[in-house]
Every structure is written in structure tokens, then in C-alpha cells.
Amino acid sequence: MPENPGASGRVEITRAEVAHLADLARIDLSEAELDHLAPQLTVILESVASISGVAGDDVPPTSHALPLTNVFREDVVEPCLTPEQALSGAPAVDEQRFSVPRILGEEA
Amino acid sequence: MSAADTDGLVRRSAADLADALAAGETTSVELTQAHLDRIAAVDGAVHAFLHVDAAGALEQAAAADERRRTGSPASALDGVPVAVKDVLTTEGLPTTCGSRVLEGWIPPYDATVVRKLREAGLPILGKTNMDEFAMGSSTEHSAYGPTHNPWDLDRIPGGSGGGSAAAVAAFEAPLAIGTDTGGSIRQPGAVTGTVGMKPTYGGVSRYGLVALANSLDQAGPVTRTVLDSALLHELIGGHDRRDSTSIDQPLPNLVDAARRGAAGDLSGLRVGVVTELAGDGWQRGVMARFQESVELLVAAGAEVVEVSCPSFVHALATYYLILPAEASSNLAKFDAMRYGLRVWPEGRPDASAEEVMRASRDAGFGDEVKRRIILGTYALSSGYYDAYYGQAQKVRTLIARDFDAAFARADVLVSPTAPTTAFRLGEKLDDPMAMYLNDLATIPANLAGVPGISVPSGLADEDGLPTGFQVLAPALADDRCYRVGAALEAALLQRWGGPLLDRAPELSTNGATR
Numbered sequence: 064m065p066e067n068p069g070a071s072g073r074v075e076i077t078r079a080e081v082a083h084l085a086d087l088a089r090i091d092l093s094e095a096e097l098d099h100l101a102p103q104l105t106v107i108l109e110s111v112a113s114i115s116g117v118a119g120d121d122v123p124p125t126s127h128a129l130p131l132t133n134v135f136r137e138d139v140v141e142p143c144l145t146p147e148q149a150l151s152g153a154p155a156v157d158e159q160r161f162s163v164p165r166i167l168g169e170e171a
Numbered sequence: 172m173s174a175a176d177t178d179g180l181v182r183r184s185a186a187d188l189a190d191a192l193a194a195g196e197t198t199s200v201e202l203t204q205a206h207l208d209r210i211a212a213v214d215g216a217v218h219a220f221l222h223v224d225a226a227g228a229l230e231q232a233a234a235a236d237e238r239r240r241t242g243s244p245a246s247a248l249d250g251v252p253v254a255v256k257d258v259l260t261t262e263g264l265p266t267t268c269g270s271r272v273l274e275g276w277i278p279p280y281d282a283t284v285v286r287k288l289r290e291a292g293l294p295i296l297g298k299t300n301m302d303e304f305a306m307g308s309s310t311e312h313s314a315y316g317p318t319h320n321p322w323d324l325d326r327i328p329g330g331s332g333g334g335s336a337a338a339v340a341a342f343e344a345p346l347a348i349g350t351d352t353g354g355s356i357r358q359p360g361a362v363t364g365t366v367g368m369k370p371t372y373g374g375v376s377r378y379g380l381v382a383l384a385n386s387l388d389q390a391g392p393v394t395r396t397v398l399d400s401a402l403l404h405e406l407i408g409g410h411d412r413r414d415s416t417s418i419d420q421p422l423p424n425l426v427d428a429a430r431r432g433a434a435g436d437l438s439g440l441r442v443g444v445v446t447e448l449a450g451d452g453w454q455r456g457v458m459a460r461f462q463e464s465v466e467l468l469v470a471a472g473a474e475v476v477e478v479s480c481p482s483f484v485h486a487l488a489t490y491y492l493i494l495p496a497e498a499s500s501n502l503a504k505f506d507a508m509r510y511g512l513r514v515w516p517e518g519r520p521d522a523s524a525e526e527v528m529r530a531s532r533d534a535g536f537g538d539e540v541k542r543r544i545i546l547g548t549y550a551l552s553s554g555y556y557d558a559y560y561g562q563a564q565k566v567r568t569l570i571a572r573d574f575d576a577a578f579a580r581a582d583v584l585v586s587p588t589a590p591t592t593a594f595r596l597g598e599k600l601d602d603p604m605a606m607y608l609n610d611l612a613t614i615p616a617n618l619a620g621v622p623g624i625s626v627p628s629g630l631a632d633e634d635g636l637p638t639g640f641q642v643l644a645p646a647l648a649d650d651r652c653y654r655v656g657a658a659l660e661a662a663l664l665q666r667w668g669g670p671l672l673d674r675a676p677e678l679s680t681n682g683a684t685r
Contacts, residue, residue, distance in 0.1 A: 111487075114562050114566050118562060125564055126386060128372040131416060152511070164524040164527045
């Protein structure tokens with residue numbers, strides 16, 4: 064991977080890289096989608112790469128518009144969703160639980 | 172009541188309707204029905220709504236009438252109907268965020284904004300269309316089809332909140348709620364000739380707002396007049412302990428600011444014109460209306476200074492790194508396990524949870540959402556993090572500093588809201604970067620968390636389409652947006668001899684789908 068992707072002014076994201084990123088993001092992209100996305104992402108990345116080097120090391124990062132920290136409330140029990148409400152949107156329910164496909168590498 | 176009277180009712184401002192309700196000249200049931208009739212007549216062509224709740228709205232209207240009858244209205248706007256962008260959860264009403272992933276999902280709870288609307292007695296007409304998960308500037312990325320601009324049905328209504336803006340512009344609702352992450356309230360306002368306000372970040376609760384980018388998202392009012400925005404803003408704003416980023420201090424007096432502004436005296440106010448938010452590439456008619464509006468503010472007593480915010484030229488790039496990074500994390504929750512769409516890989520009844528997850532996310536997300544998830548995953552990847560996301564966060568600091576310096580010299584900053592008028596549906600769909608450029612002037616406010624309003628400034632000569640004037644103020648000084656916005660609105664109203672929307676073409680009211 065390049066040390067500073069923006070410095071060269073040329074960033075390319077390959078079809079293989081898009082496939083890898085889609086894998087990380089847990090999206091099954093079709094072949095057609097990979098063909099379509101790679102050049103589009105290259106254009107977007109070339110446009111945003113211009114910010115590389117804009118801010119020096121002395122500039123602190125801002126992650127949030129408001130400088131709020133440690134927002135707490137009293138640790139008391141309050142009304143919350145009932146199990147029925149919490150499960151109301153579930154694709155599948157088994158008694159009072161979310162029913163999900165197998166999560167291990169063998170038949171459940 | 173005759174059809175003409177009903178038409179008159181839907182064209183009135185929310186403030187007028189509230190006065191009429193208070194005076195007993197109309198009822199909430201009557202005016203809610205008038206808006207439902209209008210929706211039935213024109214929404215086939217406009218497609219502002221994803222879901223209309225006629226029965227629920229009329230029930231809430233009847234309750235509002237009962238409160239008015241017994242002299243105990245729940246708020247000044249009790250009984251005035253409202254439309255809600257489909258990104259805010261509504262208990263018992265579908266909430267799709269314009270995505271297939273949430274098709275048919277009925278949330279078990281209300282967003283705080285929605286709870287406040289209900290408590291204040293505003294009947295909820297329905298949920299409005301939007302770009303999928305609020306990603307877009309045209310509403311074309313809705314999985315349920317685009318919304319059409321009431322000024323020209325072949326053009327976009329802006330985005331992502333095109334549904335809310337179009338509903339208000341087409342007189343389907345007097346009030347609507349939008350959300351603004353990079354301009355999704357203000358830019359639709361500009362291109363539909365309506366008013367849109369993005370409050371100070373943290374000024375309106377995000378609880379129940381399905382997050383696109385947590386550090387940028389902000390809900391706010393979408394209306395036809397500045398005073399209506401102020402009324403709605405005061406109603407939905409304020410501290411909420413269910414949102415840890417909510418500001419724990421009282422809102423400034425917004426309605427009062429709008430009324431003072433409408434009186435037209437801006438003596439002593441310093442208005443900063445931002446050098447970087449104009450120039451080459453900005454549509455001629457947009458710039459012409461902007462210059463005229465600045466002159467009107469001067470005529471009202473304001474002093475104009477030119478201010479430079481050099482880091483703003485990097486705002487778009489900063490935004491398109493920070494937003495996808497936050498969005499890719501946020502949308503990880505759509506994993507097909509606890510709610511939302513679950514799709515099994517074809518012919519694989521024994522598929523694992525992870526395989527189901529991959530198939531569901533491919534089937535459920537549209538192109539733009541996939542683009543941004545991949546982009547965000549890239550920006551957050553080891554090896555690229557410092558160069559992209561880390562840099563973007565630093566440039567965000569520079570942009571906030573530019574605002575600080577500019578607000579030391581000016582009380583408000585102004586610019587055109589969007590560089591162009593509404594473009595044609597389909598025109599930029601396959602050129603994401605061209606689409607992103609539409610948010611050039613609105614994005615800096617989200618990055619710094621400052622408030623901004625878009626007010627109609629007229630029609631561009633070359634295409635006869637609406638243009639918007641943006642007023643930005645320092646964080647927590649939302650009242651300045653209302654004061655200046657109302658002053659400009661009053662001056663323009665006088666010049667035009669009536670509201671801009673009076674010049675919009677009549678929509679066919681046969682209810683047919685286009």
C-alpha cells in the first residue's frame with residue numbers, strides 16, 4: 064500500500080480491491096457491480112485525495128462538532144421495550160429469541 | 172366547503188392555520204382532510220409520500236379539535252398537520268429510510284422529534300420519500316422511485332429530503348420534518364422554492380433518527396415560510412437525555428427572532444459574503460438572485476463584508492471521507508439477524524449467518540449505499556486511515572477555524588444554497604462526483620455544526636426555476652438565521668407582490684400516476 068496515496072495525485076482502486084472491500088463489508092457484489100463500481104470509486108478517490116497534506120501535524124483532529132464528553136445519567140431502571148416489541152421486526156423468532164441462521168461451520 | 176375553499180386552506184401558512192384553529196374558523200379535521208385530499212389529487216405525479224396515514228391523521232385531528240373545543244390546546248400548532256421524513260422512527264407507522272432493507276418495518280418506538288410532534292397535537296399525514304438512508308442530492312436513490320419537483324415534474328426535488336420539500340411545495344402539507352447531513356434540508360428547499368432550516372448540531376434530538384453520519388446528522392423544519400420554520404423548530408428542539416450529543420441549554424427565542432426580522436430592520440448587522448462559495452461554475456441566474464438578495468439586506472440596514480474561508484475548498488473532499496466512514500459503520504447493523512430484510516443465497520437453505528448477511532446486504536442496499544459503504548470501508552482500512560480519514564478530521568478542524576475567524580468579522584455568513592437550480596431526473600445518476608458537487612455550499616455547516624437556513628430568493632432567468640439564499644450563523648445562534656431569513660423573505664415578498672410558490676405551475680389534480 065502506498066505511504067501517501069494522495070501525494071502522487073493518482074489513485075486507482077482496482078476491481079480486486081473493491082471485491083476485497085465488499086468482502087470486509089459483508090456484501091456479495093455481482094460481477095457486473097464490481098465492473099461498475101471500481102472506475103466510479105477511482106473517480107471519487109481522485110477527487111478526495113486532494114486533502115492529503117492540507118493539514119499539518121500540528122492540527123488536531125475534530126471528530127465531533129460539539130466538544131461534549133462523558134454524558135451520563137443516573138443509573139436507574141427505566142421503562143424499555145417489551146420482549147414482544149423488541150422481537151416485532153425480527154425475520155424469524157423462536158420463543159422469546161431471535162432465530163438466526165447457523166453461526167458455526169457445521170449443521171446445527 | 173367548496174373545492175376552491177379547500178384549495179385556499181392548503182395554501183395557507185401553518186401560522187395562519189394555527190390562528191384559524193384558535194379563532195374557531197376551521198377545524199383540524201377539516202384542514203387535515205383538505206391536505207389528505209390534496210395528497211390524493213397530486214401525489215401520483217409528485218410522489219412525495221412513501222406512506223400516507225389518513226386514518227391516524229384524522230384521529231389525531233379529532234383529538235386536537237376536542238382539545239381546542241375545551242380550551243386546552245397542546246401547543247400553538249395543535250391540529251396543524253405535518254409530514255415526516257421516512258428516516259425518523261414512528262411507532263406503528265412504516266419507516267423504510269427509502270431502502271428495501273427496511274421495507275415493511277414498523278418501529279416499536281417513536282423518535283423524540285416524532286414524540287414531540289404527537290405531544291404537541293400535530294396530526295402526522297405520512298412519511299416522505301428520500302434517497303436511500305439519506306445518501307443523495309436528488310431523491311433518485313430511493314428504492315421506491317424518485318420524487319418529482321412540483322415546479323417541473325421532469326426535474327429533481329433535491330435530496331436527500333426531496334419528499335418533505337416537494338410535499339410542502341405542492342401544498343400536500345403545511346409543515347414537514349427533514350434531516351440534514353450535508354444539505355438534505357437546505358438544498359431541497361432551494362430547488363423547490365421552500366424554506367429549510369438545519370439547526371445547530373445537537374439542537375434537535377437525534378434519538379430515533381436512523382443515523383447516516385452521527386457527527387453530521389441534524390433534524391429540522393421544512394416549511395413555506397420562515398416564521399413557520401421557527402414555530403416548528405421551537406416545538407421539536409431542546410435537550411433530550413436520550414441523545415448524548417444533545418445540547419443541554421435552552422434554545423434561543425426563534426419565533427421572536429423571525430417576527431423581529433420580518434419587521435425589516437437589520438441596522439448594525441454585519442453580513443459576510445463567503446468568497447469561496449460563489450464564482451466559476453455557479454449558475455448565472457443563481458448568482459443574479461443572490462446578488463439581489465444581498466442588496467435587499469443592505470437596503471434593510473445591514474453592512475456587507477467579504478470574508479474568505481480558504482479551507483472551504485476542501486470541505487467536499489473532507490465530507491466524502493468522513494460521511495462514508497461513519498455510514499459504513501452505521502449500516503453494519505443491517506445484518507439480517509434482528510430486523511430488516513433477510514435473504515437466503517439461492518438454493519442454499521443451509522447457508523450460514525454470514526452468507527445470509529452477505530446475500531441480504533447485496534439484495535437490500537442500492538447502488539449509492541453500496542458505493543459509500545465500500546468507500547467508507549476503504550477510508551477506514553489500515554494503511555489508508557491516516558492518509559484519508561485522519562486527514563479529513565484535521566481538515567475539519569481547519570474548516571471550523573475558518574468559521575470562527577469569519578464570525579469574528581460578521582454576524583452571519585451568506586451564500587447561494589446550491590450552485591444550480593434543479594437538474595433533470597437521471598442527468599447525474601451515473602456520475603456520482605457531479606452529484607456530490609451540488610452540496611458544495613451546504614456541507615461546511617455540517618462539518619462545523621453551525622446552523623443554516625435556505626430561503627427562496629427567486630427564479631433563475633435562464634430556466635425559470637427556484638433559487639435559494641443560505642444564511643449561516645455561529646453555533647447556538649440559530650435565531651440569527653431566522654432574523655435575517657425573515658427580513659429577506661419580507662423584502663422579497665414585497666417585491667414579488669406574493670409568495671414565490673404562487674408562480675409554480677398548477678399541478679394536474681386527477682390523481683393519476685405519471
